[in-house]
Amino acid sequence: MNSCPLELIIVAKLQCCYDKDMQEMKRMACRWWIALHCVLVTWASHAVEPRMDEAQAAVFVKMALAGIDREYPYKPGAVLTRAEDLRTPREMHPVFYGHFDWHSSVHGHWMLVRCLRLQPTAPWAAEVRKVLDGRFTEKALKDEGDYFMQKENRSFERMYGWAWLLRLGQELRSWDDVDAKKWLAHLAPLESMIVSLAKEYLPKLDWPVRCGFHPESAFPLGQFFDWAKCAGDVEFEALISAKAIQFYGKDRDYPVSYEPSGNDFFSPGLNAADLMRRVLDEEKFSQWLTGYFPQLAQGKAGNLFVPVSISDPTDGQLIHLAGLNLTRGWTMKSIAHSLNVSDPRRAVLEKSSEAHGKAGLAMVSTGHYEGEHWLASFAVYLLSDVGIAH
Structure with missing residues (x-):
């Protein structure tokens, strides 16, 4: 039996509505899946023991x-x-x-x-x-x-x-x-x-101290900030945030080729970023980091991505470089975890963090007190993810 033109029109309309509904349902399902995937990835990245x-x-x-x-x-x-x-x-x-x-x-x-x-x-x-x-x-x-x-x-x-x-x-x-x-x-x-x-x-203190050893200012400010948050000292937290912005807030195009120095155990460049990720929210920190390390997404950060070698582990100053590998490892990891899961810089930083951590851990126990009196603490800081929320 042949359908009349009106029936064909009605069927066609219904099919069109059905197809549109199915497409919308598929789009909604896709959006929900993407959102769920992001949640799971975020949870996984922060729930790792x-x-x-x-x-x-x-x-x-x-x-x-x-x-x-x-x-x-x-x-x-x-x-x-x-x-x-x-x-x-x-x-x-x-x-x-x-x-x-x-x-x-x-x-x-x-x-x-x-x-x-x-x-x-x-x-x-x-x-x-x-x-x-x-x-x-x-x-x-x-x-x-x-x-x-x-x-x-x-x-x-x-x-x-x-x-x-x-x-x-x-x-x-x-x-x-x-x-x-x-x-x-x-x-x-x-x-x-x-x-x-x-x-x-x-x-x-009117100016930051930008060096790779004890007097450097970004590392202690970061530790002070964590303590203030934990202790509920709002006044201290505000003071540290203000100093961080004053010292590093306008930094741009960090000269990565200037690092490292011969007896560094800190990267002053990475320490500053590790401080700023504490005092800025995710969006503002991401913007700041773009200006600070503009080629980071392309994996270009000069010598910062190259683990350093130690020529003499019995020298109390040269062994500092073993600590540099460890501190680079923990700062890169902390910075990565402060970025959105979709940010390509996360993977770049995490890969370099792993390489630096491996190089640093290999020098913790050498049998020489010049390094053994302090490097184990740095290893624990790195491996136990101090300062990273889980």
Whole structure:
């Protein structure tokens, strides 16, 4: 039976509506799938567990325990105003006298706390807890704080050592543990002293310090910022944000060919970016990074993407370069995680981070104290994804 023209028109209209509805449904499904994929990728990138395994942690802990009571060799940073000021490391610093110098001792203790927090049932955990409990006494930590009250010592370890002390404080603050709470209470006077000194000093600091070792300014500002967020110190957080913008906010076309220097353990260029990703939101940071490293998406960042070699691991300055590989690794990873999942710069940075991390980890345990008194802490910082939200 043949259909009339009107029936054919109606059927055609219905088919057209059906096809349009199906196309719209397909478009909606596609949009939902893309959105779900982005969510899953984002979740996966931020939910990855820290990569430090038990065997690695055991090696790092052993190195830290070996240095924690090793008083000599030691490099003091004291200013002597009279003969009586000439004292042994343990007399000057009843807690942080090992590991060659004060800041290395501080981050050695931080590393032990970090490892214990991440692996509380490890075979070495009971020993580490006992050691820390014996070190973090109220009297000893009060004496550490009193050291900074002397006029000539107010700039002691400014700002690198201060940064590690606040990283230690943040680690304790972030851990729901009976001993950690006790240790934090004992640390409080020293922690407050460091925060007070930083708040006093930063308004006077008119220019950034752009070098690849201790005096560099972006690394401590980043650590201060993390502590302020954790402690809820809004005033300190605002001060650090303002200084970060003042120092680095207008930076453009960073001269990547100028790095590294011969004894760097930081990339001042990457440290600045690692700071700015903290104080800017994702969109503003992405824009800032485009101006700062304009060819990053094409994988062009000069020597920053080339892991450095170490000619002599027994030289206390040259071994700094092993630390440079580790800090480049963690800054690149942190910067990558601050970018949108669709940003091509993520993959570029993550690939270089892996290469630098591998090169740095190979030099952590060489049998030479010049590197072993500090590199394990940097390895733990990298492998346990400090500063990256999961």
